[in-house]
Amino acid sequence: MGIPEITVNNISVQYRGVEALRDITLEIKPGRLTGIIGPNGAGKSTLMKAMLGLIPATGDPVFYGSQPLSQQRQRVAYVPQRSQIDWTYPATVWDVVMMGRIRKTGWFRRFSTVSHRRVAEALERVGMTAYKNRPIGQLSGGQQQRVFLARSLAQEAEIFCFDEPFVGIDQKTENIIFKIFRDLADSGKLVLVINHDLGESITNFDDIILLNKELIAAGRRQQVLQEENLNQAYGGKVMFFSGNAA
Numbered sequence: 001m002g003i004p005e006i007t008v009n010n011i012s013v014q015y016r017g018v019e020a021l022r023d024i025t026l027e028i029k030p031g032r033l034t035g036i037i038g039p040n041g042a043g044k045s046t047l048m049k050a051m052l053g054l055i056p057a058t059g060d061p062v063f064y065g066s067q068p069l070s071q072q073r074q075r076v077a078y079v080p081q082r083s084q085i086d087w088t089y090p091a092t093v094w095d096v097v098m099m100g101r102i103r104k105t106g107w108f109r110r111f112s113t114v115s116h117r118r119v120a121e122a123l124e125r126v127g128m129t130a131y132k133n134r135p136i137g138q139l140s141g142g143q144q145q146r147v148f149l150a151r152s153l154a155q156e157a158e159i160f161c162f163d164e165p166f167v168g169i170d171q172k173t174e175n176i177i178f179k180i181f182r183d184l185a186d187s188g189k190l191v192l193v194i195n196h197d198l199g200e201s202i203t204n205f206d207d208i209i210l211l212n213k214e215l216i217a218a219g220r221r222q223q224v225l226q227e228e229n230l231n232q233a234y235g236g237k238v239m240f241f242s243g244n245a246a
């Protein structure tokens, strides 16, 4: 049986009285690669964190199938923005990916042979096996992003949430990461990615959530990326990839 969808109903978020998100209602479907886009400060990170119960929000609980998502956190792999990760933390690439196994193993218990195998497979999949003994602080931005992707793969999650994974990385790494996102979506997982770039890479997404404090549009990429919606989100200042995007 496939995995269920996420249902967000009437979610609002305020930071110290200042409204960041207003009354968001949408569904996110498994088996599809979903992008969250919108201008700076549109509330993209806020929406992801509120969905995952990492910050307080008002509105109905976010449901994953018939249960609140906040009670099913073990099914979620979340990779925050690079700027929110402490890169001075003294851990090797292998250690970081193994952290993805903690929920399956429990703290203070020895990692199983299966866990070792999953970590090795995840590193191979992102092309980082040769770096497994490196401290994470010594990697390039693209390599760091691949390590965190490997950690989420090792976790064997159902829901994958990535906050701006493509910032400051080269095209080759972006292609590797998009290929893995595609494979995850094609295998029925729910993949949600915040993307600040409206260039050609946007065509990788099946579905788009377009935000600017409130929901402008959500659904199939071709339907969401209409000029009217983009003007509403970006105030008519959008430089949009005009190739075959819509």
Ligand SMILES: Nc1ncnc2c1ncn2[C@@H]1O[C@H](COP(=O)(O)OP(=O)(O)OP(=O)(O)O)[C@@H](O)[C@H]1O
Pocket (backbone or CB within 6 Å): 015, 016, 020, 038, 039, 040, 041, 042, 043, 044, 045, 046, 047, 196
């Ligand atoms: N912890 C916080 N305290 C106060 N205000 C915050 C906090 N986090 C975010 N904000 C504000 O809430 C709004 C939405 O921020 P958010 O980071 O969710 O936007 P975003 O769309 O992800 O932006 P960007 O593309 O710049 O990362 C912004 O005005 C931001 O300044």
